[in-house]
Amino acid sequence: MALYVQKYGGTSVGTTERIEHVADKVKTFCDDGHDVVVVVSAMSGETNRLLGLADAITDQPNPREMDVLLSTGEQVTIALLSMALQKRGCSARSYTGDQVRIVTDSAHTKARIQHIDVEHMQKDLKAGRVVVVAGFQGVDELGNTTTLGRGGSDTTAVALAASLKADECQIYTDVDGVYTTDPRVVDDARRLDKITFEEMLEMASLGSKVLQIRSVEFAGKYNVPLRVLSSFQDGPGTLITLEEEYKVEQPVISGIAFNRDEAKLTVLGVPDIPGVASRILGPVSAANIEVDMIVQNVADDNTTDFTFTVHRNDFERVQKVLTEVANDLGAREVRGDSNIAKVSIVGVGMRSHAGVASKMFDTLAAENINIQMISTSEIKVSVVIAEKYLELAVRALHSAFELDAREQNR
């Protein structure tokens, strides 16, 4: 007998038929004697429908009212799923974020969970009920409805699992686990049985968007075993867990992440004096543009070249900002390139293995792929290359690090 918190996303509850299917799935766990708390998202398409209504009225919706509006999506799903469970003879009870109470701060549309009352849920579980909770939403101390930001249902699930000390938090989605890389790019991409929280964070932030990043951070912080599974097919999925729990030797690399949403900016011939980085990035940040990779090279004439990447959507805006900054600084030139891609190798095993980065660079060189930028962390190495080489680079690296050939030993 275990306690599971299961989360089903928008696609998994996209129609009443799929909600019935989820009810079937939940029932098998109840029939096996487990306690189940189910967290659900809005039916797919519903959030966009609601956004469309708000958009028809104003392009500057009040965030408090936005939360009142959007939170109805999950509320519909909890009612329908509870009905479907009851039809199957499963006692069930729905809860909005307010009813649980999932108390958050008052940062509407991007609130953070502060604490969760588990009393009601525990009483229901004790009485043999399935507890069905609306994801993505909470309530602030003043009773205002809040939401956790898009994808926040994952965070709800992990937070509930942590509060209830659940045995596992299961995230049901439309993929059957976390892969060594995107299967649409590499045919031989392989589902991982296990991955560490840190690796998952790097994979997620680099574009393998299976889970919301905050939910993985949260799970890592509270050590909630997190499992990603498919709601449409059976299978063990991928368990995201602490490094220490690995039973076999660490593989060097867990996966290859990539991202083609970025653009690169370089300010050439900047005087090489202290404070230059902040004088360049200050105005960028003030314009609310997020910066990802940053590289600075020293040139030989007491000037330096400063390069960074931003989301491709911000490319034109950042160029305007930079042109002014470059003038003020007396820089020589601003160059931009939006035809780039970022490729990263990720793995906790990297820490204790020298030569991982050079193997990556060798592999790319062997394919005649020029590396434009390099950035490293303890468990990943990222490079920026021309976008046209992306698939080639990912396949070459996937093969070089033996991700497809290796036994599924983790």
Next chain:
Amino acid sequence: MALYVQKYGGTSVGTTERIEHVADKVKTFCDDGHDVVVVVSAMSGETNRLLGLADAITDQPNPREMDVLLSTGEQVTIALLSMALQKRGCSARSYTGDQVRIVTDSAHTKARIQHIDVEHMQKDLKAGRVVVVAGFQGVDELGNTTTLGRGGSDTTAVALAASLKADECQIYTDVDGVYTTDPRVVDDARRLDKITFEEMLEMASLGSKVLQIRSVEFAGKYNVPLRVLSSFQDGPGTLITLEEEYKVEQPVISGIAFNRDEAKLTVLGVPDIPGVASRILGPVSAANIEVDMIVQNVADDNTTDFTFTVHRNDFERVQKVLTEVANDLGAREVRGDSNIAKVSIVGVGMRSHAGVASKMFDTLAAENINIQMISTSEIKVSVVIAEKYLELAVRALHSAFELDAREQNR
């Protein structure tokens, strides 16, 4: 400076354009310095959409979950209307039934309001905000979401007006007031400037469905001046108020109501012994069939004929029930007729004027319309006639009681 509670129904908020129109309307009141609390329904079609989702899952939805589901409809509208008001520079704040708090009993899908906390609303009004409240919903003492039954937004508005001691409760709808009879039947039907609560109750229950009956009862009980107006055109509407407030002499009859949704059943040759009525109606009531008019005639052979009307939808079911009952009672025969209509004259003036009923019967006789059943109350006389004579009867009575010719003196 007055305090108005305004209620806008589903048609009035049926699209985002119409919500914007409502915001314009509300703003004119704010600009004139009035305090406004707005109660809104779900956008028209939304409740049916939600019912359809539930229906796709189960034909026996749990009432608690039904309320969780349906209450989302109004929640969407309060958010959108608040946004529309804010866009116009009107400070506004939305409240669900739970947030107000509108505390009800726990009778899901047909809950009754027990009390209303006015503190939050009064604080907002004092701060110059428009308060936008979701109609139709409340919360029970345990924190469960409840709903007041279809059309319950009227009840919410009246209850808020009573609690806040509002100067007027304005019900905006798609008609511009209460008429002497249905304008689709009588061209000369006239909008009433005023009508009493009692008359309105009789008119509403008899088929002039402008307002939900419970809201009128509530308004009468707490003496909340209630005004029915059109949200689509300007005009004073109809004020529903206490009898004593009439300034001119009472007219005899205020209006003609009618209803073609009923069917008539007669059990012939029932032994004329005590307890017969309950032996006939007991099983009908046990089958959850509501009975409207009841008439019993004594025949001359120690038997009696027992006649009553039910909603036409229940006609076949009630016939089955009655056939068994008639056998048990040794009655001679059961006859049914669904081609009937009920016509009623309504007016508080009737109390002090003799001859109103006979004038009605004379008028119908002059048109050769046979009366099948008669039922009277202090302020109305109802007759059942063959359905085919309905329009003829309504027009003849409307004219006989001078409803179209009379000056609009009330």
